[in-house]
Amino acid sequence: MPINGFLSHAHRDKPFADRLADTLAAHGVDTWYSARQIMAADQWHDEIGKALERCNWFLLVLSTSAVNSMWVKRELLYALEDARFAGRITPLLLRPCNVKKLSWTLTSIQKADFREDYDHGCRDLLRTWGIEYQPLL
Secondary structure, eight states: OOOEEEEEOOGGGHHHHHHHHHHHHHTTOEEEOHHHHOOTTOOHHHHHHHHHHHOSEEEEEESHHHHTOHHHHHHHHHHHHOGGGTTOEEEEEOSOOOGGGTOGGGGGSOOEEOSSOHHHHHHHHHHTTTOOOOOOO
């Protein structure tokens, strides 16, 4: 089954999400990312719902902004309640934050750590799918 990830992030983390979406695309990972898939005049909440129904991986950018985002929490709750995402929720640590504010279940899920080094985080994330990381030039 091809990898089809849903990239959940807070608006303030858009620069990181942009870079990550580029990296994932360069490594052949199909990623739904709101900044690139929602067009003018789209009903964005409907587009998010369709994407969540279609994707088979949930990538969650974690930061204080994400923890305080109502939409990130809604997207995560959808993923936690859908059996398709069992074992396919991948938290991405961008900045230190209290993940328990989003869900107490996140503390038991292995995370890809981007806090100190972007390349290290990408290696961790791509290893999830058996993909070797090649830094973009």
